[in-house]
Amino acid sequence: MSERTTGWQGEIWLGSDHCLLVSTLGTTDSHVHYAHQVLVALDGEVEVQLGDQYHSGALVMIPSQQPHAIISQGVPCLTLFAEPLAFDLADLGQACRQADNNPQRLAECLRQWPRRALDPRLAKALQRVRALDEQALSARELANTAALSISQLERLFSGALKLSVRRLVLWQRLRVALRLALSGVSLTDAALAAGFADSAHFARSVRRQFGLSPSTALRQLRLRPLA
Known part of the structure; x- marks a missing residue:
């Protein structure tokens, strides 16, 4: 794959079930991730490839599990990633419109927005996933937390999210590793602390989920925690 080297300069505001990027956009390879994504252009329009279709506008919404690539380069943008377990995509679009391109207002709006x-x-299972550390989290342990069998747990996840337990755990490990890396921890140490086998495993996961290498995605972003 080609390496993307510019764009993605700004701040990332990290919450427990969503995050905001206030940044210029950089192009990406095609990728798929668990989170819903909303792109709000702060000047001009953003262009995105969704599957085989191209979409552009001041606001573009990308549903969970939708293959997509960012086409725009250097466009000032407010980018929202949010967990489908917490938010419906239509609600995220409404929140972004209410915020009127103001990231602080959007952060406050999302803080108060009723979760699904x-x-x-x-x-219970989600609470356990969010408490991840470097230790392995087996499907059996997660099922026991929710007082379910493994098959019941998988059916519950696939019915609510169209997502496997393993992929949700991977998403949370990515969040942990990215937060640590943005806090100044080396990519290798961040990967190990989040439970990845090594930095190469972490890098492959980031590329599949975001269409970029970790160094490209993170090197010009600053971390700003959200309450």
Whole structure:
């Protein structure tokens, strides 16, 4: 794949179930991730390839699990990633419109926005996933947390998210590693602390999920935690 070297300069605001990027855009290879994504151009329009179609506009919404690539380069943009377990995509678009291109207003809007009601068993499993550390988290342990069998847990996840337990755990490990790397930890140490086998495993996962190498994605972004 080609390496993308410019764009993605700015701040990343990291919350527990969403994050905001206030940055210039950089192009990416085609990729797929668990989060819903909304791109709000702060000047001009953004262009995105969704599957085989090209979309452009001041606001572009990308649903969870949708293959896509960022085409725009250097466009000032507010980018929102949010977990489908917490938010519907239509609600995210509404929140972005209400914020009127103001990232602080959007952050406050999302903080107060009602989260999706979850099956209590799914909520317990999600709470355990968000408490990940470098130790392995087996499907059996997660199922025990939710008082379910492994097959029941998988059906619950696939029914609610069209996503396997393994892929949700991987998403959370990526969040942990990216937060550590943005805090100044080396990519290798961040990968190991988040439970990846090594930095190469982490790099492959980042590229599949975001269409970029970790160094390209992170080197010009500053971390700003959200309450």
